Amino acid sequence: MTPHVTGATVKAADRAHVFHSWSAQALIDPLAVAGAEGSYFWDYDGNRFLDFASQLVNTNIGHQHPKVVAAVQEQAAKLCTLAPGFAVDVRSEAARLIAERTPGDLDKIFFTNGGAEAVENAVRMARLHTGRQKVLSTYRSYHGATAAAINLTGDPRRWPSDTASAGVVHFWGPFLYRSPFHATTEAEECERALAHLADTLAFEGPQSVAAIILESVPGTAGIMTPPPGYLAGVRELCDRYGIVFILDEVMSGFGRTGKWFAADHWDVTPDLITFAKGVNSGYVPLGGVAISGAIAETFATRPYPGGLTYSGHPLACAAAVATINTMAQEGIVENAARVGAEVIGPGLAELAERHPSVGEVRGLGTFWAVELVRDKETREPLVPYNAAGADNAPMAEFTAACKASGLWPFVNMNRTHVVPPCNVTDAEAKEGLALLDAALTVADRHTTGA
DSSP states (O other): OOOOOOHHHHHHHHHHHOOOTTSOGGGOOOOOEEEEEBTEEEETTOOEEEETTHHHHTOTTOBTOHHHHHHHHHHHHHOOOOOTTSOOHHHHHHHHHHHHHSSTTOOEEEEESSHHHHHHHHHHHHHHHHTOOEEEEESSOOOOSSHHHHHHOOSGGGGGGOOSOSSEEEEOOOOGGGOTTOOSSHHHHHHHHHHHHHHHHHHHOGGGEEEEEEESSOTTTTOOOOOTTHHHHHHHHHHHHTOEEEEEOTTTTTTTTSSSSGGGGGTOOOSEEEEOGGGTTTSSOOEEEEEOHHHHHHTSSSOOOOOOTTTTOHHHHHHHHHHHHHHHHTTHHHHHHHHIIIIIHHHHHHHHHHOTTEEEEEEETTEEEEEEEEETTTTEESSOTTOOGGGGHHHHHHHHHHHHHTEEOEEETTEEEEOOOTTOOHHHHHHHHHHHHHHHHHHHTTSTTO
């Protein structure tokens, strides 16, 4: 007889055996989740949460979409697994559907298990293609937690694993609200950020640089949409010096910004795109690299020295085929664009007007950040950079208030991100904004003069 499953038994087994990422193991209390559907998930006590985090910004079509679940079940009955060296119908179809949506001639797809591995392989391709070693990436970025990817990362998660010898050079990307260039307009920020990058290249020696990697729209680091002209300017610098331009679309790709790829907002074509997360809403782990014709040609007769046992796993590819087809059939990318423009953007702007703790809201599609501050005039963050313990108390209180009301937020440093599924309904988005409105009163208590 199967023992009765409860939240307590699930949590006890977790605490006994599961080692959690990014956590001090003795200090965490994971929620035991019983089920999920659409934009919601719930625990064993019947507490229901509106998933304004899309888990880790990856359930782009929500939880348990029946078409994707059915596709995985059908593939499992047909062929569960096969080595990467074989041609498999579902793998080929997933690659075709992705290539159809990438900009330019990025028509070859190398499959990985997730985003960090995609970045690892993109950087390896760039280094082999150019014969150079250095890679430039921005501060305020996240590219993954494997060896090369964590060194490329520009936030504090890099620090414990930073070897300072991985051939990585960091530079400042554009971020007008906290401009490192003392800019007052988007045009100034763009011009000065590009000048800074050009100077960095000059002093590093552009002939030594294999690649520049950017998140098209930085995700975890703050959803900072680049100013008009910036990505095109980076493309021009890369072309000038024969540098491979890599856009990391692991979080921003597959509908999240209201386009299939965020790069489409600025009509920029990189040499490589890394993807994962939304490609199949995380139903089965999958990531990859979309490769330009020139870089693919490098490995036409020269073996590419990289691979993974589960590259292009049939179950993952079946989930990707179903996800992409469903997004097209149900207008999910268009829904993300519309909800962002008509509901989330205006709703957040209204919250910013009323709450002293909201310094700025920014984003597009279903990809928004709310910058929380102690003082709107000075823009002092609600908590210090990389705060922990008592220093992080205001954000911890805000997060607890969200969860107590039934809203599951995505919180990082002094920000909360509004990143519901791309097929979120207007009613669900408005419900989430109302719950956020109430939780912001907690943050307001920590502002100047509160």
